[in-house]
Amino acid sequence: MVDDAVLAMKKAAGEAAARRVQSGMLVGLGTGSTAIHAIHCLGQRLRDRELREIRGIPTSFQSSVLARELRIPLVSLDEVDRIDVAIDGADEVAPDLTLIKGGGAAHTREKIVDALADEFIVVVDETKLVDKLGSKSPVPVEVVPFGLVPVLHALERLGGVPELRMGVRKAGPVVTDQGNFVVDVKFDSIPDPAGLERTINNIPGVLENGLFVGVAHRVLFGALENGKPVVRERLRSQ
Numbered sequence: 754m755v756d757d758a759v760l761a762m763k764k765a766a767g768e769a770a771a772r773r774v775q776s777g778m779l780v781g782l783g784t785g786s787t788a789i790h791a792i793h794c795l796g797q798r799l800r801d802r803e804l805r806e807i808r809g810i811p812t813s814f815q816s817s818v819l820a821r822e823l824r825i826p827l828v829s830l831d832e833v834d835r836i837d838v839a840i841d842g843a844d845e846v847a848p849d850l851t852l853i854k855g856g857g858a859a860h861t862r863e864k865i866v867d868a869l870a871d872e873f874i875v876v877v878d879e880t881k882l883v884d885k886l887g888s889k890s891p892v893p894v895e896v897v898p899f900g901l902v903p904v905l906h907a908l909e910r911l912g913g914v915p916e917l918r919m920g921v922r923k924a925g926p927v928v929t930d931q932g933n934f935v936v937d938v939k940f941d942s943i944p945d946p947a948g949l950e951r952t953i954n955n956i957p958g959v960l961e962n963g964l965f966v967g968v969a970h971r972v973l974f975g976a977l978e979n980g981k982p983v984v985r986e987r988l989r990s991q
């Protein structure tokens with residue numbers, strides 16, 4: 754699919770989610786090239802005075818810088834005990850709304866924020882929808898640098914093929930907002946995402962992994978109809 758079409762689908766999905774936000778809400782601000790469209794749209798709605806008194810909780814340095822630029826008031830997790838709605842992207846979405854996230858290395862903060870939301874809306878383009886989780890994407894795992902080698906061995910023992918994520922236009926590995934490394938682990942199949950999520954997080958040295966099970970409530974995905982972007986919806990069955 755050409756880049757322009759994917760971009761149009763991402764924009765349509767991100768903006769559709771931002772239009773569901775109401776005045777006074779506390780909003781989790783996701784990370785990535787789809788979530789930024791939602792953040793831009795929230796900023797525009799505030800400028801147009803269509804929205805008032807929302808507060809954002811960023812999931813990364815990227816989303817916090819963008820929100821500040823757009824004058825979206827921010828609060829920290831220390832100041833709240835719940836979030837009304839979180840809007841965030843994903844790398845893969847399975848039919849039961851289980852996700853793989855972490856393409857932007859922000860999955861640790863994203864999981865904390867997205868899991869606190871009364872409603873977590875996932876925004877993606879339709880290329881992210883898969884029949885089986887793990888069919889395209891590896892599972893990102895945030896690892897404390899001190900424990901890297903033992904964690905790599907433990908991930909291999911689980912049947913994965915781990916690869917340390919390297920920086921682009923930066924020598925050496927990607928370093929997360931927490932100062933850790935990211936290991937991308939490819940699995941042939943993931944028959945039990947909830948079990949794998951727990952097992953990976955039990956490896957000493959692992960901070961968090963990008964399997965999101967039972968966290969998403971709704972997916973808004975951009976698709977193309979007669980060459981035009983449209984937004985379709987999937988809800989998690991309870």
Ligand code: 5RP
Nearest residue numbers: 785786787842855856857859
């Ligand atoms: C960042 C993420 C992103 O939400 C995910 O990688 C999707 O990104 P994009 O919208 O750019 O495709 O999980 O850690």
